Amino acid sequence: MKRLADKVAIITGGARGIGLATATLFAAEGAHVVIWDINEALGYAVVRNLIDEGGSASFQLVNTTQMEKVLLAALHVRDTYGHIDILINNAGITRDASLLKMSPSHWHQVIDVNLTGVFHCTQSVASYMVEQGFGRIISASSVVGIDGNYGQTNYVASKAGVIGMTKVWAKELGPKGITVNAIAPGFIATDMIGSIPEKVIQSVMARTPLGRFGSPEDVANAYLFLASDEASFINGAVLRVDGGISL
Ligand code: NAD
Numbered sequence: 514m515k516r517l518a519d520k521v522a523i524i525t526g527g528a529r530g531i532g533l534a535t536a537t538l539f540a541a542e543g544a545h546v547v548i549w550d551i552n553e554a555l556g557y558a559v560v561r562n563l564i565d566e567g568g569s570a571s572f573q574l575v576n577t578t579q580m581e582k583v584l585l586a587a588l589h590v591r592d593t594y595g596h597i598d599i600l601i602n603n604a605g606i607t608r609d610a611s612l613l614k615m616s617p618s619h620w621h622q623v624i625d626v627n628l629t630g631v632f633h634c635t636q637s638v639a640s641y642m643v644e645q646g647f648g649r650i651i652s653a654s655s656v657v658g659i660d661g662n663y664g665q666t667n668y669v670a671s672k673a674g675v676i677g678m679t680k681v682w683a684k685e686l687g688p689k690g691i692t693v694n695a696i697a698p699g700f701i702a703t704d705m706i707g708s709i710p711e712k713v714i715q716s717v718m719a720r721t722p723l724g725r726f727g728s729p730e731d732v733a734n735a736y737l738f739l740a741s742d743e744a745s746f747i748n749g750a751v752l753r754v755d756g757g758i759s760l
Pocket of ligand 1: 525526527528529530531532549550551552575576577578602603604605606626630653654655656697698699700701702703704705706
């Protein structure tokens with residue numbers, strides 16, 4: 514039996530990176546995957562591949578910072594499938610600069626996507642989950658949302674905020690049959706970290722007991738676990754997926 518058989522799973526930022534690995538794994542585990550992303554070309558290409566491989570998948574052009582778009586997209590998913598079981602709040606961006614150099618625009622861009630976008634998607638989908646008395650909501654935080662990081666005031670604020678919202682929603686939605694959890698990846702080999710200088714890469718490797726960056730699949734496996742029936746008593750947790758870098 515596939516672990517997500519017939520579950521409807523919305524994955525934000527599913528067009529590439531960790532979201533793509535998650536869409537691929539969830540489709541292989543029997544879920545109807547719905548990708549919400551701003552990258553239309555990549556999003557449709559991913560969906561075509563998933564369908565070619567025998568999965569069930571669709572794409573909606575959704576900028577998670579726009580509440581109206583998110584509401585309409587959620588309504589469409591519910592009308593198409595009749596239920597929404599899983600929301601993976603995975604879309605995220607970085608605009609790094611040290612405190613004294615951070616522009617207001619870079620502050621707002623990151624907060625809009627990483628924090629407000631997660632609020633929009635969760636609020637839109639949670640109403641359907643409450644009606645059906647079941648749901649799994651998992652959001653991408655980061656180890657830096659727990660530990661802080663040089664040059665990431667905006668990103669760290671957003672990822673710490675995701676942890677706070679996760680705990681609130683775990684309390685509010687738990688009694689309605691919905692679990693809400695977060696994952697906190699360490700350094701994962703995706704385009705997002707492509708601009709990191711070689712010196713920093715070496716230092717990260719040296720500080721990680723497992724001696725490597727994580728793969729998108731490492732994180733997808735954590736999302737899958739928290740979305741699966743095996744995690745039915747886990748609520749309000751923050752699961753580090755970081756090779757031990759924080760130890
Ligand atoms: P990525 O940049 O490779 O992919 C992000 C995806 O999100 C892209 O497809 C992009 O188009 C989409 N996206 C961006 N803004 C959007 C918006 N407003 N609406 C809809 N989609 C949008 O990133 P990734 O490395 O795969 O990271 C995925 C998540 O994991 C992010 O939330 C990130 O903060 C988090 N994370 C990543 C790392 C890492 O090392 N890569 C570490 C910790 C946490």
